[in-house]
Amino acid sequence: MRGVIFAFLAGGFITLQGVANSRISQDIGAWQAATVTQLTGFLMALLIVLIVRDGKWKRFKGVRPLYLTGGSFAAVVIYGNIFSIHKIGVTLSIAVILIAQLAITFLVDGRGWFGVMKQKMRLPQFIGIGMMIAGVVILKF
Amino acid sequence: MFLGLFFAVLAGLLVGLQNIFNAKVNEQAGTWATTALVLGLGFLASMTLGLVFEGIGLFTMDNMKTWHWFSGLIGVGVVVCLVQGTRLLGPTYAIAIVLTSQLGFALLWDSLGWFGLEKIPFTFQQLVGVLVIAGGVIVFKFSGTKEKKEIKQVQKSMKQYSLGR
Numbered sequence: 001m002r003g004v005i006f007a008f009l010a011g012g013f014i015t016l017q018g019v020a021n022s023r024i025s026q027d028i029g030a031w032q033a034a035t036v037t038q039l040t041g042f043l044m045a046l047l048i049v050l051i052v053r054d055g056k057w058k059r060f061k062g063v064r065p066l067y068l069t070g071g072s073f074a075a076v077v078i079y080g081n082i083f084s085i086h087k088i089g090v091t092l093s094i095a096v097i098l099i100a101q102l103a104i105t106f107l108v109d110g111r112g113w114f115g116v117m118k119q120k121m122r123l124p125q126f127i128g129i130g131m132m133i134a135g136v137v138i139l140k141f
Numbered sequence: 142m143f144l145g146l147f148f149a150v151l152a153g154l155l156v157g158l159q160n161i162f163n164a165k166v167n168e169q170a171g172t173w174a175t176t177a178l179v180l181g182l183g184f185l186a187s188m189t190l191g192l193v194f195e196g197i198g199l200f201t202m203d204n205m206k207t208w209h210w211f212s213g214l215i216g217v218g219v220v221v222c223l224v225q226g227t228r229l230l231g232p233t234y235a236i237a238i239v240l241t242s243q244l245g246f247a248l249l250w251d252s253l254g255w256f257g258l259e260k261i262p263f264t265f266q267q268l269v270g271v272l273v274i275a276g277g278v279i280v281f282k283f284s285g286t287k288e289k290k291e292i293k294q295v296q297k298s299m300k301q302y303s304l305g306r
Contacts (some may be wrong), residue, residue, distance in 0.1 A: 001280070002225075002229055003217065003225070003226050003228075003230035003234075003235065004226075004230065004250075005230025006221075006222045006223075006225040006226035006229065006235075006239060006240075007220070007223075007227075007230060007234075007235045007236075007238035007242065008238055008242045009222045009235045009238050009242075010151075010219055010222035010223045010226055010235075010239045011238065011239040011240065011242025011243040011244075011245070011246060012217050012242055012243075012246045012272040013160070013212055013218045013219040013222060013302070014156035014239070014243050015214075015246035015247050015250060016218055016238075016246070017215045017216060017219060017242050017278065017287035018258070019250055019255070019256055019258065020212040020215060021212070022223070022256075022258060023227070023256040023257060023258065023306075024209050024212060026211070026257065027205070027206060028202050028204050028205055028209070029191075029199075031187060031188075031190060031191030031194060031195060031199060031201060032185070032191065032202060033209075034187035035184060035187040035188045035191055035199070036202075036205075036209055036210065036212075036213070037209075037212050037213040037214060037215075037216070038180050038181075038183040038187055038216075038231040039213065040182035040211065040212070040213030040214065041176075041212050041214065041215075041216035041217060042180035042181040042183075042213075043213075044213065044214055044216075044217050045163070045173055045176040045177035045180055045181075045220075046175045046177045046181070047216060048176075048177075048217075049173045049174055052173055054171060055172050056169075056173075056174050057170055057171075057174035057177075057178075057289050059169040059170045059171075059174075060169070060170050060174070060178070061235065062169050063165060063169050063170065064273075065167070066179065066182045067162040067163075067165040068161075068162075068163070068166060068167055068178065068182075069182065070143065070158070070159040070162030070163045070166070070178065070179060070182075071159070071163070071178055071179035071182030071183045071186075072162075072182045072185070072186035073155040073156075073159045073181065073186075074179070074180075074182070074183030074184075074186065074187070074195050075154070075186035075187040075189075075190050076151065076155055076184060076186075076190075077152045077156055077159065078152075078183070078187065079148070079152075079182075079187075079190070080148035080149065080151050080152030080155075081148075081149075081152050083144070083145065083204035084145045084146070084148045084149035084152065087144060087145025087148075087295070088142060088143065088146060088149065089259070090180045090247040090249050090250045090251045090258065091244070091247045091248050091250075091251045091261070091267060091270075092145075092146075092149070092169060093145070093149045093247070094243055094244055094247040095155035095244060095247070095270075095274050096146060096149035096150060096153060097149050097150075097152050097156065097274070098153065098240055098244070098275075098278070099150070099153065100149070100150045100151075100153025100154050100156075100157065100242070100273070101153040101154070101156045101157040101160075101297070102198045102281060103153075103158070104153070104154045104157035104158060105157045105160070105161070106281075108157075108158075110163055114161055114165070115159060115163070115165075121202050122197070122284050123284075124280055124282050124283075124284030125280075127279050127280055128278065128279075128280035128281025128282070128284065129277065129281060130277070131273055131274070131276055131277030131280060132273075132274045132277035133277075134271075134273055134277075134296065135270045135271065135273035135274030135275075135276075135277060136270065136274065137269055137270075138245070138266060138269055138270035138273055139266070139270030139271065139274075140241035140270075140282045
């Protein structure tokens with residue numbers, strides 16, 4: 001049950017984050033919003049790293065450099081998120097983002113790219129993606 | 142409308158890739174070091190792109206309000222809840238709940254129009270749309286679990302077998 005609550009809250013926080021960014025961008029602009037929120041988030045996470053002091057960050061060296069760059073995508077992600085929430089609303093934005101996200105994960109899993117363990121694509125997964133797209137169509141048209 | 146959809150798709154694709162990359166870093170460096178790295182790079186990239194598109198104007202923050210500084214902490218809440226949820230439930234179950242809850246909150250937000258966003262009135266059609274998407278997420282996420290259950294059962298019976306000897 002505790003796990004369910006955590007997962008439920010995580011979903012709530014993710015949506016809240018998009019909404020808060022959109023609101024902030026109305027006051028100071030989208031790039032400014034992305035810059036400020038990530039700066040404060042970074043400082044907080046850094047503080048926690050300093051408190052925890054498990055020295056695990058030293059293992060960055062063992063990670064393929066390409067994978068270390070993932071964080072930089074967030075600039076475009078946040079900008080896109082803010083832009084689409086303003087243009088098409090929170091529900092449709094989140095729905096489309098989820099589908100694109102699951103589709104790329106599905107593709108990477110299916111092809112075994114980036115050293116991910118290759119997984120067979122199954123019929124239920126195609127049905128799942130079909131349902132999600134049908135849901136977006138219902139949502140909008 | 143079209144541009145809005147385009148940016149939503151782009152954001153989704155990049156989030157998907159980012160999650161894969163971040164998971165790789167996470168395996169080695171742990172949750173907090175990974176979170177710090179991800180947010181730090183996101184900050185640098187946002188500042189760089191902001192400077193490219195808006196020049197020095199990026200730093201005029203006349204309308205900056207105090208609460209803006211704290212919104213970044215939501216990201217820390219996301220990480221804590223995701224990590225704990227995944228630890229307690231396993232990735233498939235946890236992510237299915239996270240995605241469904243995300244959609245539910247989005248619908249709530251559109252209908253309430255909190256935070257000065259444009260209010261999009263709640264309709265039955267929207268609810269059906271969200272439920273169908275959530276159903277799709279569940280079908281998608283749980284389609285692989287049967288196999289895992291079988292493996293678990295085999296492991297369990299092997300354990301019993303070896304303990305019985």
